[in-house]
Amino acid sequence: MRNTVRTFPIRRVALVAAAVSAALVLAACGSEDGDSGREGHGSTPSSSASSTAAGSHNAQDVVFAQGMIPHHRQALEMAELAAGRASSTQVRDLASRIEKAQDPEIRTMSGWLKAWGEDVPSATSSAMPGMDDSAHSGMPGMMADKDMTELEKASGTGFDTMFLTMMTEHHQGAVEMADTEKDKGGYGPAKDMAGDIVTGQTAEIAEMKKLLGKG
Template structure:
């Protein structure tokens, strides 16, 4: 067990009880996720216009990163006990699936390889995430397996803890794209990701009683 995994799993034990109390006490009201602007600003398929290697890398990396977030979010409907966690998961799913389609369109128009589609991933339960384990914030196969075993308040705490780390990785990747990318729609999406996912990190920390 690596230090990163050990630390995260140790933190889960410590946060579960607190999270359960906080989640139970919190009222409704979800707020807007802010993802809407991402799909609207880059909804059209890209032309093979001005882009660079960073833009390609961003799309090829962010697609599987988003795919794992969707896989995590889809578990919440049947496993989460908190309505707020379910709402957050639904917003993540509704926002990131269109972004996957948009980035796939860019790569196709650029003549670049497109990572495995979400539909293909969804048909492969227990998908091996080891090929993307070096990507910031990505969970490994064991992490995902443990999340799938959870339910109720334990699921809520583990989901939030994992998704915070996952979002931090996405923000790191998007920040790199903002600084080094050339394709306007890609850097715009990256900016939206930084803004939205930082806000959701704050929201999730509050649900865990950390904010």
């Protein structure tokens, strides 16, 4: 009986010691995991660095976005007319591709301007901020209101010819604006978009000239 009383506390102490050791091991592992977690969060500055690497925007980037948004919107207006007025499947296909390419670019450029604290051109106006609607016709490739009215009234092969002629001029203006952004812009994503516009719309100009029999 006396031996039993003596061995029980010893066995209990051993168990407690083992539990303490296990707890210390788990705490050490938890500390290592926590350090790993902090290292993972430490990657945030690198994402900020990559964002900074895009470059700060300059006045040309603002001019590019504020000008290209209404320019694209007019192209979308023209493209939307093709669905119900064009007689050529090729013209309708081209118009659809123009819509798919330019609508997302409008949203992207609008996001840039908001982030920069700059005015976004109104969706109901074809003019840049600070201009009245009559001023937009001075932008490269922009159609005057009377041209848009004539296009709206056209249909069939007459529409096809008018659409291709007007859109060719419109694209040439966009390429001119994009070339300026490539040369003078400071914001990487804007310069990249300008490069895409030059490449994509130059190819479409060649396609439209071919459809007009001028290629």
